[in-house]
Amino acid sequence: MSWRVTPDRVVGVGALGVAVLAPLLFSTYWVSTLLTETLFLGIVAASLVFLSAYGGMVSLAQVALYGITGFVLGNVVTNGNTKGLNLGWNPWLGVGLGIAIATTVALLLGALSSRSTGIYFLMITLTYGVIANLFFGQVTDFSGFGGISGIDAPAGIGPVTGHPNRLYYVALGVSVAVYALLRYIVRTPFGLALQGVRDDPVRMSSLGYNVMLHRTLAFGFAGFIASLGGVLFVWWNGHIDPASIDLGATIDVLIIAVIGGLTRVEGAWLGAFLYVLMLNYLPSITFLGSIGITQDRFHTLIGIVFLVIILVSPNGLIGLWERTLKLVGSSRFGRPAVEAPGGGTDV
Amino acid sequence: MSSFKWRGRHLVLPLAAAVIVVAVGAAGALAASAKTTASTIKVAVLSDCQGAFGSFDGQDLAGVVSAMSQYAGAKPVDPNNPRKGWTGGQINGHPLKLVGVGCSNDRADTAIKETKRLMEQLGADVMIGPLSGDESIAVANYAKQHPTKTFVDGSAGAQDTTLKVRAPNFFRFNGDGAMWNAGLGDLAYNKLGWKTAAVVADDYSFAWTSAAGFIAEFCAVGGQVTKRVFPPLNTTDYSSYAQQMPTNVDGTFVAVGGAGLIPFLKAYEQAHGPIDGKKFIGNLFWGTPGQFEQLSTRVTGAYVGGAGTAGDLATPAAKNYANNIIGKWFKTIPPYGAAAPQAASTFTYGFFINTWGLIKGLQAVKGDISGGQKKLQAAVKKAVLPTAYGTIHLDKYNQGVIPVYYAQLYQKDGKLAVKTVGYIPNVDQTFGGTFSASTPAPGRTSPKCVKRTLPWIGKTQHPKVVG
Numbered sequence: 001m002s003w004r005v006t007p008d009r010v011v012g013v014g015a016l017g018v019a020v021l022a023p024l025l026f027s028t029y030w031v032s033t034l035l036t037e038t039l040f041l042g043i044v045a046a047s048l049v050f051l052s053a054y055g056g057m058v059s060l061a062q063v064a065l066y067g068i069t070g071f072v073l074g075n076v077v078t079n080g081n082t083k084g085l086n087l088g089w090n091p092w093l094g095v096g097l098g099i100a101i102a103t104t105v106a107l108l109l110g111a112l113s114s115r116s117t118g119i120y121f122l123m124i125t126l127t128y129g130v131i132a133n134l135f136f137g138q139v140t141d142f143s144g145f146g147g148i149s150g151i152d153a154p155a156g157i158g159p160v161t162g163h164p165n166r167l168y169y170v171a172l173g174v175s176v177a178v179y180a181l182l183r184y185i186v187r188t189p190f191g192l193a194l195q196g197v198r199d200d201p202v203r204m205s206s207l208g209y210n211v212m213l214h215r216t217l218a219f220g221f222a223g224f225i226a227s228l229g230g231v232l233f234v235w236w237n238g239h240i241d242p243a244s245i246d247l248g249a250t251i252d253v254l255i256i257a258v259i260g261g262l263t264r265v266e267g268a269w270l271g272a273f274l275y276v277l278m279l280n281y282l283p284s285i286t287f288l289g290s291i292g293i294t295q296d297r298f299h300t301l302i303g304i305v306f307l308v309i310i311l312v313s314p315n316g317l318i319g320l321w322e323r324t325l326k327l328v329g330s331s332r333f334g335r336p337a338v339e340a341p342g343g344g345t346d347v
Numbered sequence: 348m349s350s351f352k353w354r355g356r357h358l359v360l361p362l363a364a365a366v367i368v369v370a371v372g373a374a375g376a377l378a379a380s381a382k383t384t385a386s387t388i389k390v391a392v393l394s395d396c397q398g399a400f401g402s403f404d405g406q407d408l409a410g411v412v413s414a415m416s417q418y419a420g421a422k423p424v425d426p427n428n429p430r431k432g433w434t435g436g437q438i439n440g441h442p443l444k445l446v447g448v449g450c451s452n453d454r455a456d457t458a459i460k461e462t463k464r465l466m467e468q469l470g471a472d473v474m475i476g477p478l479s480g481d482e483s484i485a486v487a488n489y490a491k492q493h494p495t496k497t498f499v500d501g502s503a504g505a506q507d508t509t510l511k512v513r514a515p516n517f518f519r520f521n522g523d524g525a526m527w528n529a530g531l532g533d534l535a536y537n538k539l540g541w542k543t544a545a546v547v548a549d550d551y552s553f554a555w556t557s558a559a560g561f562i563a564e565f566c567a568v569g570g571q572v573t574k575r576v577f578p579p580l581n582t583t584d585y586s587s588y589a590q591q592m593p594t595n596v597d598g599t600f601v602a603v604g605g606a607g608l609i610p611f612l613k614a615y616e617q618a619h620g621p622i623d624g625k626k627f628i629g630n631l632f633w634g635t636p637g638q639f640e641q642l643s644t645r646v647t648g649a650y651v652g653g654a655g656t657a658g659d660l661a662t663p664a665a666k667n668y669a670n671n672i673i674g675k676w677f678k679t680i681p682p683y684g685a686a687a688p689q690a691a692s693t694f695t696y697g698f699f700i701n702t703w704g705l706i707k708g709l710q711a712v713k714g715d716i717s718g719g720q721k722k723l724q725a726a727v728k729k730a731v732l733p734t735a736y737g738t739i740h741l742d743k744y745n746q747g748v749i750p751v752y753y754a755q756l757y758q759k760d761g762k763l764a765v766k767t768v769g770y771i772p773n774v775d776q777t778f779g780g781t782f783s784a785s786t787p788a789p790g791r792t793s794p795k796c797v798k799r800t801l802p803w804i805g806k807t808q809h810p811k812v813v814g
Contacts, residue, residue, distance in 0.1 A: 029467050081511045082488070083788075137579065138550075140791060145551040145580055146481030146505075147455050149488035150512070161492050238492060239485050243454035280468060294396075294450075 007325055012266070019172055023165045032164030036236055038276045039171035042269030043178050043229035045256040047222040052262045054186050055218040056117070056198035061125035062226040063253050064132035065106050067245030069098035069230030071136055074148035074240050083140065084148045091154035099227045106223020107216060114212040114219070117201075129250045137242035147241020151234045160235060171232050175269065178225055182265050185221065194218050248299075255302065259309050261318030270317045278302060388438065388709065388716060389446045391465035392698075393476025393486070393501065396430075398452030399549075399581050399605035400478055402637065403694040405429050405680040407501055408448065410698030411475055413676045418706045419443055426678045438706070441714030446471050451482055453551075453580060453605075458482035462489050466496055472716055473497045473723075475702050478694065480505030480524070480553025490517040495719040497727065499705045502697025504654075505552035506559070507788050509746035510776055516720070518727050520704045520739050520747040521655060521697040522774065524553050524602075524630070525560030525782065525789065528652040529751045529774045530807050531600070531628055532564025537805070539625070539650075541597035543571045547588065547611070548602035550577035552789070557602040557630045557652070559789035563781045565600075566796035568804060577791050582607055585614035594619055597626070604632035609641055624648035624756065634754050634765045636692045637683035642756070644763055649756050657736050657752040657767040658691025659812040666813075668735030673699070690735075700739065700747075704730045737772065748775045752810065759814070770808040779803065 023031050044066050051057040071084075076097055079088030113124040136143040152158050153167060160167050185191045194214050196204045201211045234240050243249075252275070260271025282288065282301055293301050313320040394407040408429030415421035421436030421443060423429065436443035446469040449461035458477050462485075465471050473496065477483055483503030490498040491514040500508070500519035504527060509519050535541040544565055548554035554577075562572050573596055578588040585607070592599065592615060603611040608629075616622055624646040632638050634651035636658070658669065673695060674687030680695070689695050708727030709716075716723050732739045737750030753769040777783060779801035787793040 033463060033467055081507070081513075082484070140550075144790075145454075146484055149455065149485045150491065152492075159492065237456075237459060238488065239455060239459050241455045241481070241485075243456040280464065 016176070023168070028164055031168050032160070034276050034280060036164075036168045036171050036232075038269060038272045039168070039175045040229045040232035040236065041253065041256055041276065042272035043171075043175055043232070044226050045253050045260065045268035045272055046178060046182065046265050047225035047229070048253060048257045049260070049262055049265050049268045050182050050186075050225065051218060051222045052257070053264065054191060054198060055194050055215060055222075057215065057219070058122050058254075058262070059125040059219070059222065060122060060250050060254060061106075061109060061128035061132075062222065063245050063250045064129040065102045065223045065226040066230030066233060067132055067136070067240065067249075068105055069102040069227035070234040070240040070244065071143055071148065072098040072101050073231060073234050074151045075142055077152070078148055078150055082149045083144050083146055084142055091152075095154075095231050098231060099224065102227035102230065103220055103224040106226075107220035110216040110219025110223070111212070114215040126250070129245070129247070133242050133246050136245070143241060145242065147239060147244070149239045151238050151240070153235035157235065160238070167232070167235055171236075174228055174232060178228060179265060182225070190214070190217070255306055259306060259316050261313075261316030263315050264318045267316050267318035274317065275302075278305060386440065386714075387442045387444050388473065388714060389444050389469070389471045391447050391449065391469065391471035391474045391476075392445070393449035393451060393458065393461055393465065393474060393478075393482075394698075395453055395478040395482075396450040398454065399607060400453055400694075402606070402682060403478065403635075403692070404450075405682065406637065406689055406692045406694035407476070407478055407698045408432075409673060409677050409680045409686060409689070410501075410695040410700075411702045413673050413695075414699045414702035414706060415443060416676045417672050418703055419709075423676050426676065427681070429677060429680060438709040438714035441709075441716075443709075449476065451477055453479045453482065455481045455485035459485050459489060462486055466493065471496070472720070473499070473705060475499050475698060475705065476501035477503055479503050479551075480508070480556065481551050483508040483519075484512060484552060487512040487514045487517040490514040497705070497708075497716075497720050497724055499701040499727070500697070501701060502654075502694045503553065504556060506556040506776065506782065507552060509744045510782060510784055511788060513744050513784075515745070516724050518701070518704060518724075518741060518745045520700045520730075520732060520741070520749075521693075522747060522749045522751065523776060524555075524557030525563065525778050526749060526774045526776060527631055527654050527751060528557060528560030528753075529564065529771045529778070529803060530753050530769045531561050531650065531652050532566070532570065533568055533801075533804050533807065534650060534753070534769065535561075535565055535598060535600075535628060536568045536570045539598060541565070541570060543573050543596040544598050544600055545574040545576070545593050545596045546572055546600045546602070547576040547578070547592060549580045549604060549607060550791070551580045554580075554602045554604065554630075555789040555791070557604075558600065559782075559794050560778065561600045561602075561628070561630075561652070562796060563778060563794050563799075564801060564804075566794075567781075567799045567801050569798055570796075572796050575791065578603065578607070578611070580605075580607065583610060585611040586617065589614035589618040592619065598628065599626060600628045600630075601633070602630040604630065605638075608632050608638065612642070612646075621645055628652065631693050633756065635694075636689045639756070639763060639765060642763055644758055644761075647756055647758050647763065650768075651754045651756060651765065653752040653754065653767075654693035654696070655736060655739075655749045655751060656691040656693065656696045657754070657770070657810065657812070658688070659765070659767050659814060660736060660752075661811045661813045662735075664733075665735045696735075700732055700734055703732055703734075704739075704741075707732070742775060744776070746776045748773055750774070764814075766814070767810055767812050770810040771803045771806075772808070774803070 073094040075085040076094035256271040260267030396404040419436045421433035424431035432445040451458045498517045504524040548558040625648040627649040630652040631654040669690035673690035677686035707730040711726035751774045
């Protein structure tokens with residue numbers, strides 16, 4: 001097996017090294033809040049990037065799916081002092097049920113939308129997101145407006161307050177596993193066929209491939225990935241309510257994916273990191289308030305940054321990285337064909 | 348593995364990237380550590396600057412800054428803009444530093460994000476807030492997970508916040524929505540002669556609690572609630588909900604608040620014709636300064652639930668609070684204008700008394716917040732506030748036992764005005780034994796409509812008011 005040293009790989013190993021040593025390098029707030037949030041948002045965005053880059057499907061339902069996991073987990077593990085079912089079951093049973101239900105829902109929704117492409121697929125998945133938001137907002141048996149509070153991580157990981165590094169390392173481990181799994185999946189016959197479906201569904205259908213089944217399975221798999229992010233989110237946040245999965249949250253994950261770059265999975269974590277930094281530090285810049293960009297208009301600023309990145313580099317930060325490599329003459333370290341999905345899907 | 352050739356130019360970018368990440372993180376760590384000053388008490392405030400109650404943001408901050416100025420030697424930065432906070436202020440030599448003001452939007456998810464930012468990023472020791480019901484349930488749960496920090500409520504009135512969650516480090520000197528409506532059921536049944544009533548309330552914890560107070564008491568004395576309608580908070584088109592409201596009832600209790608109240612009443616009039624004020628009872632929003640002025644004079648005669656406040660009370664304490672405390676430290680409170688008339692607002696008063704309770708606790712421990720703030724929390728629990736409208740102390744679950752007032756809308760010089768007409772002292776959260784930790788939380792179907800005995804039935808007092 002050949003293994004060349006490329007800038008991508010060096011950066012990847014370097015980033016992983018920094019991530020592993022993060023509790024030694026950074027403050028507790030950075031590790032327990034910024035980096036942990038980066039990791040689980042990155043996982044959710046990665047599920048979107050996977051669908052976009054390898055399936056040609058830009059989904060706005062990923063946040064809804066991660067929310068379904070969170071609500072299931074919240075209903076199952078809480079006990080008495082919050083909204084929802086308050087079943088008080090074993091936390092790991094909650095995790096299993098949350099992931100299983102979200103993945104099943106993803107398969108069903110994927111089957112339902114498997115005939116759609118492009119803007120129509122986008123709109124259908126947006127509808128899924130709105131339905132999930134309204135369902136949990138209206139059905140007070142499961143949540144209601146106020147949502148579910150006091151969701152603790154299981155013993156060994158939590159309490160998150162007392163042991164912030166544990167959840168961080170769990171999130172890091174899951175992120176690495178998700179990345180490896182995505183890299184593996186796209187190299188399997190299923191992954192290669194999915195890329196064929198992305199590029200030319202008519203030809204793939206003529207060759208005997210079941211296009212709709214591939215799209216459905218891809219959507220279900222992406223739902224599974226998103227659900228992992230959902231588990232980490234509720235452990236980290238201790239709370240979930242319909243606003244956690246509203247249109248704003250849906251758009252935020254799309255922004256993360258686009259900022260990072262919809263062409264490569266790594267971009268998801270890169271976009272999440274930049275987004276989390278902006279979210280946490282830009283409101284503290286007094287100058288912005290003096291020119292009218294107060295905290296309640298913060299998304300204006302996110303929008304401006306988003307526009308600048310898209311104008312400078314349509315493929316996001318990952319695209320910027322690739323262009324930089326070309327500029328310094330490293331373009332010959334191109335990515336292997338299977339992980340080069342082309343220009344991705346424009347949004 | 349092959350072709351393991353290190354080239355300088357290939358390493359520059361990755362190393363630069365790694366250095367930047369480490370540097371940014373280290374800067375964050377240094378900034379965080381630089382903020383830690385041993386003797387400083389870092390205070391955060393969580394308000395709503397967006398959403399259904401965003402217009403009351405100024406009142407929230409005015410309450411906090413006025414209390415800090417009145418009792419802890421602080422001074423507003425700008426007497427016309429409470430959000431700018433205060434300067435100075437100390438407890439026994441420990442400076443009271445405002446490290447941040449959160450901007451929530453009535454949603455628990457946002458409240459938690461902002462609380463994390465204030466407590467974890469900005470490193471606050473204590474927090475005052477939030478404004479609304481479900482936010483406070485989430486924050487109380489957050490408090491439970493962070494026992495070394497101390498939290499006092501702002502103006503939120505969901506019942507679960509203290510009765511169910513019971514965080515030992517979350518304190519609420521204001522009442523909950525049900526307590527604030529004590530006396531209204533008795534009034535509706537025995538004075539107004541209502542035998543049947545409909546209830547419409549925002550579909551979230553505070554409004555459920557607010558409706559629960561009216562329903563529990565109205566049914567306790569023999570009334571029947573025949574219809575309950577719950578439009579989602581932040582609804583803009585209430586026409587479908589207005590259509591659901593029955594007209595074959597003796598009266599209607601309205602617990603739609605904030606930005607939704609006027610659109611709901613407009614939709615109601617479009618569906619059922621002009622409102623007859625005498626057939627309506629509103630919750631606190633019908634009497635909140637800044638909000639009631641927007642109502643039409645057609646609601647003249649309607650009764651209004653309270654929030655533990657009575658702005659027109661003819662006592663020196665009430666006048667002093669409005670003119671010599673809120674009116675002293677602030678000239679105006681945006682966006683509603685002159686400050687003193689807004690003193691009796693639920694929001695101004697709620698944030699004021701909760702901040703005052705916190706200050707009393709800090710004074711009792713001489714500003715010493717060491718030892719995981721346990722001494723401070725014990726001291727806040729014991730604080731007794733001789734407020735403008737009566738004395739408040741906390742029960743065993745850190746919930747205030749409060750005086751309650753209700754009012755009636757009337758016309759003064761052709762404009763709508765609020766007159767306090769009823770007073771019930773010492774209302775506690777059990778609502779005369781109606782609610783407990785084991786009873787279902789207020790919701791769309793609870794409490795049930797059952798007859799029972801309440802201690803204040805027939806004993807409502809009538810306070811002396813100005814005008």
